[in-house]
Each structure stands twice: as structure tokens, then as C-alpha cells.
Amino acid sequence: MSTGTAQPEIELLCDLISRPSITPDDAGCQQLLIERLSALGFECETLIFGTVTNLWARRGKASPVLCFAGHTDVVPPGDEAKWSSAPFTPTLNDGYLYGRGSADMKSGLAAMVVAIEQFLAANPDPAGSLAMLITSDEEGRAREGTLKVVETLAARDEHIDWCVLGEPSSQETLGDVVRIGRRGSLSGILTVNGIQGHVAYPQTTDNPIRRFAPILAQLHEIEWDEGNEHFPPTSFQVVDVHSGAGATNVTPAQLTARFNLRYSTEWSYDTLQERIQQIFDEHDIDYELQWHLSGEPFLTQPGKLIDAVSQAVTELSGSAPELSTGGGTSDGRFISPAGAEVVELGPVNASIHKIDERVRVDDVIKLTAMYRRIMELLLLGDS
Numbered sequence: 001m002s003t004g005t006a007q008p009e010i011e012l013l014c015d016l017i018s019r020p021s022i023t024p025d026d027a028g029c030q031q032l033l034i035e036r037l038s039a040l041g042f043e044c045e046t047l048i049f050g051t052v053t054n055l056w057a058r059r060g061k062a063s064p065v066l067c068f069a070g071h072t073d074v075v076p077p078g079d080e081a082k083w084s085s086a087p088f089t090p091t092l093n094d095g096y097l098y099g100r101g102s103a104d105m106k107s108g109l110a111a112m113v114v115a116i117e118q119f120l121a122a123n124p125d126p127a128g129s130l131a132m133l134i135t136s137d138e139e140g141r142a143r144e145g146t147l148k149v150v151e152t153l154a155a156r157d158e159h160i161d162w163c164v165l166g167e168p169s170s171q172e173t174l175g176d177v178v179r180i181g182r183r184g185s186l187s188g189i190l191t192v193n194g195i196q197g198h199v200a201y202p203q204t205t206d207n208p209i210r211r212f213a214p215i216l217a218q219l220h221e222i223e224w225d226e227g228n229e230h231f232p233p234t235s236f237q238v239v240d241v242h243s244g245a246g247a248t249n250v251t252p253a254q255l256t257a258r259f260n261l262r263y264s265t266e267w268s269y270d271t272l273q274e275r276i277q278q279i280f281d282e283h284d285i286d287y288e289l290q291w292h293l294s295g296e297p298f299l300t301q302p303g304k305l306i307d308a309v310s311q312a313v314t315e316l317s318g319s320a321p322e323l324s325t326g327g328g329t330s331d332g333r334f335i336s337p338a339g340a341e342v343v344e345l346g347p348v349n350a351s352i353h354k355i356d357e358r359v360r361v362d363d364v365i366k367l368t369a370m371y372r373r374i375m376e377l378l379l380l381g382d383s
């Protein structure tokens with residue numbers, strides 16, 4: 001489409017939105033990035049795992065390695081009839097660009113690529129290396145995306161020193177919130193076994209709903225921790241309870257419940273699992289428990305990356321960002337454990353995953369300037 005503007009980051013963003021890359025389909029988005037990055041001297045490697053297309057692009061062999069990271073996949077648009085404009089037709093209106101993925105996170109990608117182009121045009125020979133790590137599997141299962149690329153890099157002893165993720169971190173204005181870590185996420189599926197029977201003869205039955213109810217109440221009342229300097233308190237939520245034989249005169253044989261904990265660095269996967277198991281064991285129930293760990297919590301300590309990102313945001317937005325660990329999980333959980341400093345800086349997240357997802361055009365242009373400034377601060381040494 002014609003945007004009526006010559007801004008290269010907006011043109012690239014429109015090209016990316018036009019490709020309907022519903023997770024885990026990349027729909028040709030990475031090819032666009034490869035063309036731009038190859039022209040700048042990046043070596044681009046496409047790494048395919050299962051149905052997922054990933055890109056590792058690097059320019060230079062020296063350390064330190066500053067990596068921009070993100071994802072090309074988007075969540076499904078939902079009911080397209082409810083959108084003001086077609087979700088995969090980028091549409092400008094009132095200073096905003098509408099389209100699925102505009103905020104999460106194709107504007108981050110467009111801003112990164114154009115920032116790198118501008119930075120290298122002015123500084124063709126910076127210290128260290130520049131890299132991009134892009135996946136098409138962040139919104140989905142995330143098992144064959146960034147995690148696998150990080151494993152591939154580790155196997156050949158390639159390290160990322162600093163990583164800037166373009167996830168939409170901002171709350172109300174661009175750069176007001178920068179993420180320096182994320183809570184852990186642990187899910188469980190509980191099955192409680194009972195004995196089915198006639199509701200009029202309870203002495204011959206064992207009702208799993210009755211057995212589970214007090215445990216559920218207890219789990220919701222527990223104060224897991226008070227959080228700490230960097231993390232909000234750990235929270236437990238039950239998300240699904242399923243039971244019943246489908247008739248009013250039959251007590252069920254089984255109950256299943258799904259729950260999730262978002263947890264701070266006061267806990268690890270092991271200690272949290274143990275504590276919950278202990279609670280179930282205190283009650284007289286016949287149960288099975290399956291666990292799924294989405295990610296351990298991570299935190300980037302104060303250092304050069306946080307300093308550079310804070311300074312760039314402050315210079316270009318006029319105020320210092322809040323350094324936060326809120327929100328859901330992100331691919332930072334895979335990049336951080338290998339020893340990289342990881343920070344997330346991206347556009348306002350108010351419309352992500354919603355009908356009429358959008359991003360302010362001015363914010364994309366300003367975000368490009370922020371990314372460029374971060375490169376100057378980290379790779380030119382003395383600016």
C-alpha cells in the first residue's frame with residue numbers, strides 16, 4: 001500500500017503486515033529481512049525446526065555481540081468482520097497503522113532493521129558484532145523457535161552479550177516501561193479419582209468434586225511470597241475445572257483441574273512443585289499430577305545494556321523508563337539463561353492480540369531512533 005510517507009520503517013512494517021504470518025507460519029516475512037540484512041553484509045542462516053522457520057543473522061566476528069530479537073508470527077485475527085479494516089491490509093487512520101501484528105511485534109522488527117541500516121550507513125565499522133535472532137514460533141508452542149536457535153548457538157560456542165527484544169513493552173507512551181526480566185510460568189493438570197454412583201446413595205460413592213473443593217480454596221488463599229525488589233508476588237490461578245457424569249442423579253468418577261502459577265525469583269520450578277505436591281498430600285485424595293514448565297523467571301542485572309537502553313529512552317522520550325518484570329512470558333526466558341543481558345523495548349501494548357490491533361506511526365519512527373541510539377552507545381564506545 002502507499003502510506004503517503006517516505007519513512008522506510010513504515011514501508012517495511014506495511015510489507016510485513018501484508019504477509020499473514022499466523023503462528024507458526026512465517027509467510028515470507030523473514031525473507032524480507034534477509035534481503036535487507038544481506039545487503040548490509042550480514043550472514044543470514046535460516047534454521048528450520050519442525051514447522052518453524054528461524055533466522056540467525058550476524059555481521060562481524062568480534063565480541064561483544066549485540067543482538068536484536070523478535071518474532072514474525074502473529075496470533076489469529078479472530079472474527080475479521082469485527083475489524084474496522086481487513087487485518088492483513090495495513091491501513092493508516094488518524095496517525096495509527098492498523099493490522100494484525102502491527103504492535104506485536106512487526107513494528108519492532110521494522111524499526112530494528114531500519115535502525116541497523118541507518119547506524120551502519122553512518123558507522124560502517126563498529127566495534128563488536130550486530131545480530132538478529134528471529135523466530136516464527138513465539139505466539140505458539142515456542143518449542144522449535146528461539147529455544148532451538150539458542151541451543152544451536154551454544155553448541156558451536158557462539159554467545160550473545162546483549163539482547164534487545166522488540167516485544168511491545170510500553171504501557172501508555174513509547175518507552176515508559178522497559179522489561180528487564182519476566183516471571184516464571186508453571187502449569188499443572190490435576191486429576192482426582194473417585195467412585196461414581198447414584199446420588200441418592202452417597203455412602204457407596206466417592207465424589208471427587210467434594211474432595212477437591214477445600215483444596216482449591218486453600219490454594220487460592222495461600223500467600224506464596226511478597227515478591228521482592230524486582231518481582232511482584234507469586235500468584236496461583238485455577239483456569240479450568242472439569243467433572244460431572246452428565247446427569248443430576250450420578251456423582252462423577254473423576255475431576256480434572258488446570259492451574260497456572262506466575263512466580264517470582266523467590267521460587268524455582270523444583271521448590272514450587274514440591275510445595276504444591278505437599279498440599280495435595282496433606283489431603284486424603286487419590287490424584288495424579290502432570291506439570292508443564294513454560295519458563296523459569298529471569299532477571300537482567302544492572303549493567304551496560306540497561307544503562308544504554310535507559311539513556312536512549314530518556315534522551316528520545318524525555319523521561320526515564322520504569323524497569324519492570326511484569327507481563328507474560330517472552331522469548332527472553334530462552335536467551336537469558338545462556339548468560340546474555342536481555343532487555344525488552346517496544347511499542348505500546350494496549351491493542352495486542354485484540355481486534356483492531358494498531359501502532360502509532362510516530363512511535364515506530366521514534367522506536368527506530370531509540371534502537372539506533374542503543375547501538376551507538378554500546379558499539380561506538382565513546383558517544
Ligand SMILES: [Zn+2]
Nearest residue numbers: 104105138167
Ligand atoms: Zn510478541
